[in-house]
Every structure is written in C-alpha cells, then in structure tokens.
Amino acid sequence: GTNAKTVFTGFGLAFLYQWLMQGLKLWRDIPGVTLGFFKGAVIDAEASPALLGVGYIIGAKTSCIMLSGGILAALVLTPAIKLFGEALDQPLFAELMVKPQLIRDMGPDDIRRNYILYIGAGAVATGGLISLIQALPLIFGSIRSGLGDLAGGAGGGEHAGRRTERDLPIWLVAVGCVGLVIAITLAPSLRMNWVGSVLVVVCGFFFATVSSRLTGEIGSSSNPISGMTVATLLLTCLVFLLLGWTTPTDRVAALSVAAIVCIAASNAGTTSQDLKTGYLLGATPQWQQWSILVGAVTSALVIGWTLVKLNDAGTVYTQRDLPQIRLASDVVNGLSRTERPRGPEITDTQEYRVWHAMTGNAEGVPQGKYLVRDDGSLAWFCDPSINGLIRQRDNGDPVEKFDAPKTRLMALIIDGILNQKLPWTLVLIGAFIALVMQLAGVSALPFAVGVYLPLSTSVAVFLGGAVRALADRLTNRTAEEGDTSPGVLFSSGYIAGGSVAAILIIFVSLIPGASAALDLGSRLPTAWNSSNLPAALSIVFLVAVLGYTGLAKTNRPLAQQNERRPE
Template sequence: MHKPYISPETKLNELTFRSIIIGALLSVVLGAANAYFGLFSGLTVSASIPAAVISMAILKAFKNSNILENNMVQTAASAGESLAAGVIFTIPALVIMGYWEEFNYIETTLISICGGVLGVLFTIPLRNALIVKEKLMFPEGVATAEVLKTGQTGGKSVKYLIYGSLIGGLFKLGTEALKLWGGVYEKAALVNQKAYLYFSLNLSPALVAVGYIVGLNIATLVFLGGVITWWVAMPAYLSFNGYAQVAAELVEAGKFVSVDGISPEALGGALWSAKMRYLGVGAMIVGGLWALISLKSALTTAFTSGVKAFKAGAQNVSETLRTELDTPMSWVLMGIGIMIVPVFFIYLTIIQDVPVTLFMALIMVLAGFLFSAVAGYMAGLVGSSNNPISGVTIATILSTALLLLLLMGSSDPSRGAAGAILVGAVVCCAAAIAGDNMQDLKAGYVLGATPRNQQVMQMIGVVAGALLIAPVLNLLLASKGIGNPTAEHPNPLAAPQATLMMSVATGIFGGKLPWTIISVGGGIGALIIIADQYLKKIGSNFRMPVLAVAVGLYLPFELDSSIFVGGVIAWMLDRSFKRNNISSESADRASNAGLLIASGLITGEALMGIMIALIATFGLDLELSDGTFGGSLLGPGLLFLILVYLYRSVVKASKDKL
C-alpha cells in the first residue's frame, strides 16, 4: 500500500494566492527560456526539478510555507516549459513556410491555451490508471518529489542552479552579444573534390548540459545519427554525384550564387540543409509509426481506463481520500467541449469549409487524447525529456495532411499544409503537457498532494505561459530570425523541429522534397528498430530508440557532437562513483547537484539569449570584437573549464551533504 509523505488526513495550505502568483510567473520565465532553447537546438528538457528548487528558494522567505505548496508552484511552472515545447515544435512552421509573416497573437495564444488545457483534461482520467494502478515509474516525478523532500531539511542545493545559470548566461553574453569568441568550432576538407571530411562542435554549455541530462545512451544515439549523415551519407553523395553536379544543385536550390569559391564548410552546411537532413525526416516518420505500433497494448490499457473513468462520473467527495480527489468528470467533459469551440473557428479561417473543419476538429480531439495517452505512458517509462513528442506530432501532421488532401484537393497547397500544422500544433501541445503533467501528478502522489489542486495549477501554468509565448516568439523573430536565413539574419535560430513539421506538411501537398533521401532515412529507421528489438531480446542495458537516432540524423553535426560530450561526462562520473564504491545516497546527492548545474546552464543561456534579443530590438550593439578575439582556442578553452567545474562539483557533492 502506498504511503504518501504527507498523510491524507493531514491538511496543509496547497492552493494559495502566493503559490498561484509565483507559479504563473515561473511558468512565463521557464516557458520563454525553453522556447528560445528549443528553437536553437531542437531539443527541450523537463523543468520540474529546477522549478522545484526555485520554488523552495522563494518560499523559504515565508515562515508558514510547506512542501505541498512548493509542489503546487513547480506544477504550474513546469507546465509553461512543456507548453513552450509543444508550441515551438509546430507553430513556427507557419512563419517559416511564409503562411504567417509573424506570430499572430490571438491564434497563437488560443491554440496554445486550447492544446495545453486539453492536455491537462486528458490526463485527469489517466492519473488513476497509470500512476495508481499501473504503478509506472515516472522517473522525473519521483526525482522532483525527492528534491522537495530534501528542501524540507535544508534546500542548499539551490546554489548549484544559481551558479549554473550565471555561468550559462555569461558564456552566452560573451559569445553572442560581445562577440569575444565564436560559437562553433568547425573544420572541413574536400580532398580531390570527392572525399569529404568534416567536424564541428557547438561551444554552447547548454547543449553539453542536455547530453549530461539525457545520459550516454541517448547522447550516443544522437551522435550516431550525426555520424551517419555527415560522415557516411554526405561523403557518399558527393563521391557518387561528383562535386560539380552537387555544387550546381546547390546553386539551383538558392544556397549559393555561383559554383566558384565555395568553402568546404559552406558546402557541407548547404548540402545538409538542402538534402541530407531529410534522412531525419524519413527516420522520424518511421519512428513515429513504430511508437504507435509498439505501444498498442499500453494505449489500449490507457484508453480503456480513461473511458471507464469518464463513464464512472463524479467521485463521492465525502468518501474519497484527499489524495485521491480528481477534478469531476462532468467538468472534464464540459472543458473539452468548450476548448473545441475556439479551435473550430481558427481551423475554419484556414480550411474555409464547415463540414471539413468540423471533421478536422473531431480528428484533433481523438488524436489529442490518443497521443496524450502515448505521452503519459512514455513519460512513465522513460521520463518527459525522452518522450517521443516529435514522432507522434509527425504522425498527426502526416495523417491530417493526407486527409485534407483527400477532402480539399491540392489546388491550394499552402492552406492545406497550414491546416495540417495547426491540427498538429494542438495535439503537440496536448501531448507535451500530458507527459509533463503526469510527472507532476506522480510527484504529488509520492508527496501526498491533492490531485484536484494540482490539476487547477496545471491549467494556471498553461494559461500564464500561453499569454506571453507569442510576444517572445515575435521578439526572437525580429531580432534573430527563425528558420530561413536572410540578409538581415544570416544565422537565424534553426527551429529544427518546426522545419521538419513544415517539410512533412508541404511535402504531402506537392512540395519539392528529396523523396529518395527520405526513403533512405526511413530504411535507416527500420534498421535501427530491428537492432533495438535484438538488443531487447538479449536483455542488453544499451537500447536504440529510433527517434533518438532520427533526431541526430536531422540536427547539424555541431549539436550532435556537443550533446555527445555531455553524455560522456555523465558516463565518466558514473564510472568514477562505481569504481570508488560511492554509496547510493552519496550518488543521489551528486546526481541532484549535476542535474541542477546542467539545468542552470540551460536556463541561464536561454534567458540571456532572450535578453540579448530584447536589447537588439532597441538597436543597441554590444559587440567588442568580430568573434576572433583570443583566436580559435578561447571559446573551446572556456567550455573546457566549465566542464571541469561541472565534473568537480558533482564529485564534491558526492562527499558533502547538500
């Protein structure tokens, strides 16, 4: 029998005015940070633990605060971070494809709120099924609960988050605003115009921190994807087609003005952008479909349990323990009905056909619940940060685009593609929120929180984050550019996931895509799945989730290599602890310190990036150099020192009590 940290009979202040205000503010801040970092790298990480640490630090100023109130704050705060992931994976595609000139405030906000609130509503019937009955692990939820428990007896670990944030922010300031050193170390060579050699490393400490958080297994697979694209497929393509033909293709694609004077580095970047990244598209499509097939039994369980919970109706409040009180099912059904209305009218402005729009709105609700169940179940198995949100979103956009093509034809491809992306946007927001919120509900289950109060705070976090996500995106669009390089913004935020979604949607409606390369990517995805099934059969600890490799296939090599460095550091620390027989308690303390430093590096860099973007909108120029100050070694040297600090701090934390 589960015994929560705070017994059901104990009543503490949970849903307080200050918890609502603090939670809403943190939702906006962490959501903005995650939006920036996701557009930069294509990856996001869960903010539940950093939110919990920040909450503890703030509420320490109030004498009558308690652990359940802290849990409410982190519940709202992490909702903003998750919502940002759902938004930046999809909605920027409308700007990149030229359908929108900027992020329309009303449409972006309503899509964000509706998708996020639906994600919360869909998790309500799943809480009892997946957390109480299935007893799934939800690793980040358990870790968050442990951090909050630690905060009851000291909470000194906030210093790691602060130090990491300061370091990440200062490094970003030196790289991007002051231009004291370059942000990427890159070398390439073209031997006899046939053999192509390439290496690059993004010097962002935040990217290394992502690799540290996800661990060596996932980081290795992301790097493997980069190796396949940049060290195998790209040299093979150049060798087979010849430099002259490839250069002519890139000129025709608008990547260069002429075939003369193309540097090896520029050649690699252009070839990746025009063709080779579509290996990742093919692998993502196969991976998304495989995610649905492999989760068939789990989906059936989650869906059946959810339907039973809906049919069961309201709980008898007087006979239900506080720790088992959910939002009434009648309210859930009413909320779903209300959320459909604004989504319907947004779809109608694009699709311009009432029956088709109604059909697509219903498809959105069914897909939203289905993929929220997928996200919730996967979060229980592997955590929110490793959740295959990209895969399920691609599956949604792919199927929606095919349906719209069948119903509307291909006479207006941009309208059809935009409709598919908006359906995918609602589903992606719902799935992202569902996975993260199930982690929060798991933390509440461990601590003894009231689920109904958490569900209210989740919606508060969603609404707070949604209200400011469009201005943040417009700020980044105006100051840095998103997706497409221009004369004003030659190095924009890459928005890899949104570009991927755009490629799928426009491709279905007749866009010029390299289908042969996409097919090869699908074949690579299939081979990875076969390898993973073999590893599963022999009971190997090393697994090969196809979506991790697909992300690596799609990302620029500089991101793959930086993430891999972080995974190697995590592995080195783990080996060190095992070699020195560090106790599990000490290892947990060290793991918590490392996680907070890594989270701080990500948060600090992202927030500084937004501040720099804000400064740029006022026309202020902080540049002190052209990026060559200190030569080519200053940036790598500073990154090395930061990694030494991370390593030594974690080792020290294993010896000292937090």
Template sequence: MQPFVPSDQNLREFSLRAVLIGLVMAVVLGSANAYLGLKAGMTIAATYPAAVIGMALIKLMKGTILEENMARTVGSIGESVAAGAIFTVPAFVISGIWPKFFTAGNYVTSSLIMFAGGVLGIMFVALLRRVMVEDAELPYPESVAAAEIHKAGARGGSGTKFLFGAMGIGAAVQALVQISVFASTWEKFAAFKTTTINLVGTWKAKVAGGMLLSSPGISPAYMGVGYIIGPKLGALNFSGGIIAWGLLVPIITYFLAPGVLPEGAPEGDWIALSYSVWKFIVRPIAIGGMLVGAGFTLFKMRKSLATGLTRSVSDVKKAAAGDHVVDRVNKDLPFTYVLGGIGFAAAVTFLVTWKIFHVGGLVSFVAALVMVILGFFFAAISGYLVGIMGSSNNPISGLTLTALVVTALVMVMLGVKGQEGVAAVLGVAAIVCVSAAVAGEMLQDLKAGHILGGTPWRMEMGDILGVALASVVLFIPLMVLHEGDITAQGTKRIAELTAQQVQTVTAPDGKTYTLDQVKQLPADQKKAVLSLDAGFGSKQLAAPQAGLMALLSRGIVEGKMAWPLIIVGMMMGLAFILMQVKSPMLVSVGMYLPLETTFAIFLGGLIKGAVEMFGAKRGLNEAQKVRVENNGVLLAAGLIAGEALVGLLFASFAFFEVKYKIFANPGMFWISLLILAGIAIYLVKVPLDNAGEADEPAPPSANF
C-alpha cells in the first residue's frame, strides 16, 4: 500500500505547534475520560476527537497533514493513560492501602506507575509495529476511520461532505440521548414459569427465572465500528453476547433465583439479579476464556512475532553497519532505546514494590520480571484486539484482571501476604494495565500514520512526551473528583446534623469531634469520621473496575478467589479452539462487553452486509464498489467522530455540574427505533447512490 505521503517526501511533522496542540488535548481528553470512567466505568476513544480538533487547528495555521497526524497521536494518548489510571489507582484507596489519597508519596507513586506503564507500552509497540500494522487480517477499523478524516480534510471536495455530514448526524443523535429527550435503552425481563424438578433421587428443587431482553445501544459510533469491521467479525463478537445473555445468565438465574428473590418479586429485582449474575459470575468465566484466547492468539502469531522481532534487530544491525537505510515510514525508535525503556519500566517496578510497598528484594525482582512478561503479552493482545475492533471496544479491564490474577498467584507462591502483598499486586497490575491501554492506542495511531505516511519514531517520541505529561497531571483530576465528592457529601451531612442540633460525633475509632472540628479535617479523615458514602467506590464515583481489582487482589492474597469460574472459562475457551472458532478471544470479549454494545456493533455489521448485497444486485463494477466502500467508511468515521465529540462535551458539562437533562424518566422508546432505522437507511442509501458511473476511474480504496 502506498502511503498518502510517500516515504521520499519530507513534510513538516514533529513541529512545536503540533506537539503542543497534542499535549493540551492529551490532558483535556484524558481528564474527561477519567471522569467518565470513575462515574460509569467506561471511556470514550479519543482518536476521533483528537483527529478532528487537531486537523481544524493545524489547518488554521496552514500546517501539513503529517502535523495533523502528530497532533492526533499525542492528543489521543492521554485517554489510554487515563483508562489505565482509573481502573487501578482508585483500588489503592478502596482496598485500604491508601487511607489518605492526596499525599506527596501517593502522587509520586501514581505518577511513576502511569509513566512506567506508558513507556513500557510504547517500547513494546516499537518492537511489534511492523508485524502488527502490516497484518492483512487486521482491519484496524478506527485507524482507517481516523486516516480518512485527515485525508478527507486534505482532499476537500465530496469526501468532506460525507464525513462532516455524518459527524453532524452522530453528534445530533448523541446530544438527544444525553439530554434524555427519549428513552435510549429498552429492557424487559421475560419470566419463566415456576417449576419443580427432580435433581438427585427424591431431592427436589423449586426453580424459577427468565431471560433479560435488551435493545441495541442507540449509538451511531458503535454502528459505525460495526460497519467498518463488517458482518463476519460483528457476528462473531455478538455470538459471545448471545452465549452470555441467552444461555449463561438465564440458566444461572433459573437455579439461583428461588434462594435470592421472593415469589412475585418485581421486574426490577429480576433485572438487577441478571446483571449481578453477569457481572460476578459470567464475566469471570469470560476472563477465563480470554486467558485461553490470549494464549491461542499469541501461539497463532508466533511466527509473525518472531519475524518482526528478528527484522527489528536486523534493521538495527544493518543501519549500524551503514549498509542499509530504513525508509522513513518504516523507521522506529532505535533498538537500544527500546531495551533501555523496558529496563526503565522494570527498574521502576522493582523500586516501587521494594521501597514503597515494602516487599522483599527477591519478591520485587520477580514482580518486575512478571510485569515485563505480562506487559509484552498484553501489549500484543491489546494491539490484536484494536486491530479487530478498535480501541473503543478494547477490554482493558479484562486484560488487567487477568494480569492481576497471575500476579497475585505469583505473590502468594512467594509467600507474600497482608497489605504489602495486596499493594504489590495492585502496583504490578496497574503498570500492566497502563501498558496495555497505551499499546492499543499507540498501535491504532501508528496504523493511521502508516496509511497517511507518518514517521513511526517521531510518533513514538511524541507519545512519550504525551505519556509523561498525562502521568504527572492526571492525579490532579482524580484528587479533585475524590476529595470534591467527600467535601460535598460531608457538607450535606454536617448540615443534617446541625439541623438535628447534634453538637459532636464519635468516629469509628472512638474519638469524639465537634462539628467545627470535623469541618477542618482533611477529606479522607472527614469521610471516616462521618462514615460517608463518598469518594472512590461510592455511589457518586463507583469506579467499578477499580473496586473489582481491589476485591480480587484481596481475595487471592487472602485465599478467597472464585477459581472454579476462571477454570470454567478456560475450559470454554479450549472448547472454542477445538471447534475451530475463528477467534475464541473475540467471542469471550463479546461475553465480557454489555449486550447493548455488541448488539449495536452487530447491527452495523449487518448494514455493511446489506450494502454489499445490494451492490452485487445492482451489478456494480470494481470501480463503483471502491467508491461505495470509501463513501461508507467516511460516513462511519463521521458517525464515530460526531458521537465522540458530543460525548466529551457533555462529559465536561457533568464535570462542571451543568444540568442538561430534560426528563428524569424519558419514555417514547419508539423514537430510538426510528433513529436506528434512519441511520441504517442512511448508511445503505448514501454510499450506493454515490457509486458513480461505471466508466469513471476507481479512486484509491479505503479498505486497508
């Protein structure tokens, strides 16, 4: 494939303005995603907002498309650092390792963890880049979409109208969802009849249950992703959702419900039970499946990975000998730099576990070794998943849970116990989490850069700067959210006590404080004295992934891990391999993701299949098929970018406590169905209506 900017053409790329714009976006987009992740346990992929914002600002300055590529690359990395941080750093508070969050030591520890993980991810990507971005089996849907945004901006003309028209539609739909004009989801629990069955001999069990039915998510972005990856991969992912919600959740609920819910329980209780079964039983099974799928994926890639690593070393040797010049578009960071970066991350892990978490030197050395091995393992897997589905659907929390389980087992085998053991497990898992998140995002950006003609080593250097800034800054929004929530809830509680004419309060440790004294206490101490449900892990800042990390780390270190579920998932993953399922990992990921997500992606894939079917019926020639493909990718990219930009806008509204919802309990779900139908018609009709004449020459294909 010929890059948009050829290798022998040197445009301005690593400029001060491009890097500065990227750094500002890294902080802003990272902070917004930290808020979303703590509140809802999800983040928004920053690639498209960074691409559109960077393109607009660089164009105002008469910059080049490679400067736009650099700004997007640096700007989007903050989101991946934030994802790694919110999934793990709050776990130190929830588990009780850090009774006070905001201290100089905790700030340094958190920043070191984020920076070490980010550097590790970038270094492994520098090793894996060539083999991963050139793999024809990996479509990299979001990378293609991001590249099309830049190319459409550079070309102008008709491509731009498709892109920005779809952006407007995606933005409008997301805005309507956010302000709650209509119901954006539909759920219905279809109950089974209560029956009595014979289990063993004369022992009988009264069982009842049902199936939770759900609509696809009203998400133009997910439909756009599904359109890009196509019907086959979309169906494979959705099959995992069917296994989870059509088989496992109903059958477990069927036997569990009689001992949990009273007869005649309301529908809301059944729905809550179904989600609990999925979260605490099915998801661990999916993690077991992902463990086996991850190993199988690496096994299938073994020759390509070995070839890529060998080629990297060979290129370095040839370049040092002066008899080989690597093309600009294929030049990564020097191999010695890569080894130095990996060594730096290992040294940070060793020092953090030894000096800060106070485990022994041997244990710290093993922890650093485990971190490097898992870091490479999950960097490759994260890149593979991004290549298949995009970073929006990369199950970083699932990968981190796997890393945490492995690390905890190693710590237990080494005899580590108590707070120190839990802290060491969380520290290693946090570094691996950030590494996997950064690796996935970096590979996505490098693929987009590969399409556009960017220089890999410059993009990698830019991301190191972005990771460094995000690592030292992101602790601040975490602190503001945590302590701000405690302060708000504390003020509310003190007002209630004052109205009740209560003068003093007794803390759990037996000490007595006046209300004036409580007002002066630091946030975390105020939380303890007033027994507040506030801060990380509270209703307001649930931080679900971090809470699960804290629970698992303590459970394993204290010998209370639900291993049967993990093993069941591993057996399931092995069965998928024996059945020759194309991607056991993708099926397990579908089990792990919410059904509305996989459903919406599947719907987008079906729409792409419909476009291909109608194109074949019309007898389109190859040139027309290419135009249909290009136009469809532009539309899908626009839907993704529009929703992402508006999602971040409303995230900022929430951060500043701007009220924007119109209805507390919106209805009219039929409007959502009309919107889904409208988007489907739009994605089918517009590309086919603009297929062009049969005798027109074919444009460059967007199907990379």
C-alpha cells in the first residue's frame, strides 16, 4: 500500500542518485573546504542518501552527539597534532605507518589515519564498555529470567497449549547448538581451538539471553551489542594471553569468538523483535522460528559470497615501494600458506608464501600482508579492501576502499593484549575523552563513533537528524509517531537504495574496463569536477525531498492498525 510506495520511492531515488554520482561520477561524492587560516582543518560532507536516511532514523539528539565527536576530531585534535608536530624531525609512531612520514608533511587525511583513528578506537572501546556497565542491572535480570525459563521448561515445546506459545522443542535447540559448536570448531578458516569453542558457548548463551530480553522488554536502542562484543573480545584475548597463545592463528581465533558471539547476540535481539511483531499479528512462534532459521542461513550464504567479492574488488596487489629486505630462511620455511596475486592486468600466476608482518616486527617492515618468494624477498604487498590505504592499482585504475569503524578497534584490542604493541598514549587519550563526555552527561558511545568516523560522515548523518527534528516539530509528532512516520519509511528506502547501488557499482568494477567506460565525469570540464557546487546542490535536493516526505501525515502505529487474530 502507501507504506510500500513510500519505501520504494526512496529506494528508487537513492539508487538513481548513487549510480549517477558513484557509477558515472557526474559530481564529487564528498564536497569540502580546506580552512587555509586554520592549518590541518577541513570541513566536508558526504553526499550520501544512505547516511541521510540513517540520520533521520536515529534522530536529532544522537546525530548531534555524533557531529560533536566529528568536530572534536577534525577541528580540534587534527589541527592540534599538526600544530605541535610540525617541529618534530622524526616520524611519530613510525612503526604503525605503512610509509613513515613527518607530521609537517601530512595532510588532514594522513593525520586521521595515523593518529586520530587510534584515539577514536580508544573512545569507541570505552564507550562500548560504559554502555555495557550501564546495562548490567538489566543484564543480570535477563540472565536470571533466562535461567529460570530454561529450568522451568518455558516455551512449551510440542505440548504447549495455546498456539501463540508453541516454540521449537528444546531438544532440537540443544542439538542445533551442539552441531554449530562442532562445525565452528572444525571450520579451518576460523582457526578455532577448544578454549575458543567453550567461550563461544558461554558468552553466546549469556549475551544472547541479554540481547533477547533487552530488545523484547525495552527495545533495540537499549541493546549494548558493541559493549558485549568488546567484552567478549577482551575476555577471549586475556584468556589466550594467560595460556600463552599469541600467534597469528590465535589472533584469528580470538576475533572469530567475538564475531560469532556478536552475531548470536544480534540475531537474538532481532528474533525478539520478530516474535513481538508476530504476537501482534497472531503468528505461531514455532513457524516464525523456522522462517528465521531459513532466512539466517540464506543470508549468511549470500552475504558471505557478497563480502568476498567486495573484498576482492577493493584489494590491491602492488609491487611499488616494496621494502628491500630478505626474510630469514627459518621464517620463510615456517610460512605454509601460499597465494598468488589477483587483479586486473596482473599476469603473474606464481604461488608465493604469505607473510603477515605484525606491528613492531623484527624486520622493521610496515605491518601488512606480503607475498614472499622462496628466497625470502618480498614480491607483492597486499593492501586490503577494508581500511586500506592504496587507492590505485599499479596499472593506474582507481580502487574504492571501505572505511569500517569497528575493524580497527578489534585489531587494536587484539594487538594490544596479545601482541602488547600499541600506541597506548593515543588509545588512552580517546578512552579518557569518552569518559569525560559520559561524566558530563553526554552519551559516550555515539560521541566516540563521531570521533572515529570522518567528519564528512557525521555531517551527513546530522543533516538527516536535523530534518527529522524539523519535521516532527512542524507536525507536532510524538516520538512514537515519528518512528512510524513516512519520513522514516522513506529513509529506509534511502538506505537500501544507496547501499544496493553502491554494491552493484563495485561488482561492475570487477569487469575489466567497465569503470573507465562508465566514468562520464572524466569527460566533463575540470572546473565542474573540482567544484563543490554540484555535490552541494545534490545534497540540498536529497534533504529537500526527505523533508517534504517527513512532513506527510503520520501513519498510525501497527498495534492500532491491526487487531490480533484469535488464538
């Protein structure tokens, strides 16, 4: 009906917009202004319908807090590092850089990559832990309730009386859990050991219970997924450190434990939301649970394949500026995994040994993944798709990279505990920034996310939140009415359309020569491509359409539209 039309209209508009901007490159995606009088400061905004949609959905308060964090990072910390670091004649934290350079030679992006991200990661980790601590009373209550339900056989199983209380039999759930643990332990890519499997079971049980209860009783906004994931990773790394397990394989295992628990907790909360909605509609939980299981398995298979392809599209194998070193023979002989370089116009089909250079390695090589010849010399450097630095292949083709806020945070925790080599000064600065904000009455986690993300992202999210605040005020909507307004539906379309178009563009880029053929921007005048005006006007257009939709009449909440079917 009308709701679907609103969502699909937003989807279509965002898809077309993203294709014109990112696929055909008709205008810049991040217009910005460098403040010449304020060295190191840049103000920019990402022209993304998806980010505008996110801002509208999360609301003005959270988006304002995120923007505050972004302003601190871009307009306070970055200029401060530039100011006080210009006199240094040695690179600061050179061991963390792929290519060490002096601060005086760095631009704002370099400072953010080499310093601000560590500060932001410390802030995000602290914010996640704070949110977890705040939820402890609810967590303990959820655990008690969950254990009580389990002991009392809640759920009814096959013999439940009322249809709306018929769940999957508990024996089937137990068998499924055991089967999953066995599969996780045996999966070679997860590098799982028996301790990791035990931690998956223990942390997964407790945090899935917490997530389900909190989401079911309060709502998803009170679900501290980030905090629970960070807590799991911290616990796993500490246990591994006590056992002396600090090899690269153990690091992968620790990350796998945290990832599995995170997914389990997230799915538990989502399941509670689905069951609540099903109860309003008179659905049978047992059949809902089967549907959720089928959907989860299907999504995992599709998303896994998609992520692999996205990673391949942004991964760069390069031979430029390789360190001229030769690994010791015992190191080379210990490298059992092999790989060949991949990418457009790469004709090298030889298999090389894979060497992961860790932070502070004895060879003095920047951290990263290298392909090594049998004689120990470096043949290729592999720059990852996520948080990678090289945005151009050796043949000159541009490459789209992905900034993922949480990946560097997880790496910081793992390296900081197992490798014990981290710029702790930067991390602690971020941690205390988050603590100060929490003590000042500002939610630390969204502020920390703003510090970590580029200012351009926070500005786009803020614009969406500002439109939401204005629309709700002009229409006198309550918070509950605002959550079901046409603006939220339209924003969902913005997010889906922009995301699907971006993924499609990346897949198209895998076709040799396709990106160059689609690049109409390269045929436009230089003045157009370098101008901020087209992108700024496009943002104004997106904001105007979103605001117009947000002013439309609010739909009634679902509970008022549907009468629950008889049991």
